[in-house]
Amino acid sequence: MTYALIIAFDGPAASGKGTLASVIAQDYDLPMLDTGLIYRAVGFLRAQRGLTLEDVEQLVEIARTLDTQTLDNPELRGREAGEWASQVAALPEVREALKRFQIDFAHQPGGAVLDGRDIGTVIAPDAPVKIFVTARAEVRAHRRWLQLVKSNPDLAYEDVLADIRLRDERDSSRSSAPLSMADDAVLLDTTDLGIEAAIEHARRIVRDRRGSF
Numbered sequence: 001m002t003y004a005l006i007i008a009f010d011g012p013a014a015s016g017k018g019t020l021a022s023v024i025a026q027d028y029d030l031p032m033l034d035t036g037l038i039y040r041a042v043g044f045l046r047a048q049r050g051l052t053l054e055d056v057e058q059l060v061e062i063a064r065t066l067d068t069q070t071l072d073n074p075e076l077r078g079r080e081a082g083e084w085a086s087q088v089a090a091l092p093e094v095r096e097a098l099k100r101f102q103i104d105f106a107h108q109p110g111g112a113v114l115d116g117r118d119i120g121t122v123i124a125p126d127a128p129v130k131i132f133v134t135a136r137a138e139v140r141a142h143r144r145w146l147q148l149v150k151s152n153p154d155l156a157y158e159d160v161l162a163d164i165r166l167r168d169e170r171d172s173s174r175s176s177a178p179l180s181m182a183d184d185a186v187l188l189d190t191t192d193l194g195i196e197a198a199i200e201h202a203r204r205i206v207r208d209r210r211g212s213f
């Protein structure tokens, strides 16, 4: 049987998981899926269509028929889309409708790299490499503020910190697939690590974990 290298990155907002996942995907020439974008797309369409979180049937339909070709829409990376994503992501029916696509992506022949909140716990509990990326909320908020302020010069750091705290709380306390570290994941705290140092740590973790299978 061919050995499939599935690498799971999970962690809270702006911890650096997407940055690390894309470097590792390049290193190993693996396809990568940013699963946050899928939830962002569903949240974005909910807002655009004027639906509420009670319109579960329509939200499930949006999730079921999501066109993944639309995930490169830059609006999905905005501040509101992150909040809308976290709201729809708390609905078990929406999560269920998005599950099969993510499981199939993770388990394609040859392997894949995915980043999100529940990759190591729900989507690919069998992944041989799991990294839980985190950092102090203030540090994450500063990183996210630096990103967002480019297109929104009036944005206050305090507002981004409040967003991040709200999202951390909602993502960690929801009943369905809450943000949590898998028992067999390796913790990578990037609070005091620059991007290059974080990449070096992630590369070492992948090498070590891969070697033990």
Ligand SMILES: Nc1ncnc2c1ncn2[C@@H]1O[C@H](COP(=O)(O)OP(=O)(O)O)[C@@H](O)[C@H]1O
Pocket (backbone or CB within 6 Å): 011, 012, 013, 014, 015, 016, 017, 018, 019, 020, 143, 144, 147, 190, 193, 194, 195, 196, 198
């Ligand atoms: N270790 C780090 N030190 C400083 N900035 C970082 C670090 N890791 C990522 N960043 C920056 O922080 C922002 C959020 O990173 P990203 O990888 O998108 O986080 P996530 O996918 O966890 O939301 C990006 O602008 C990225 O360049």
Ligand SMILES: Nc1ccn([C@@H]2O[C@H](COP(=O)(O)OP(=O)(O)O)[C@@H](O)[C@H]2O)c(=O)n1
Pocket (backbone or CB within 6 Å): 012, 013, 014, 015, 035, 036, 037, 039, 040, 082, 085, 086, 087, 089, 090, 115, 116, 117, 118, 119, 167, 171
């Ligand atoms: N696998 C995933 C990925 C994202 N999400 C939700 O989607 C939101 C946006 O995810 P994201 O990864 O794009 O967010 P950032 O970490 O980039 O800020 C999160 O706050 C979660 O509520 C999830 O529930 N499960």
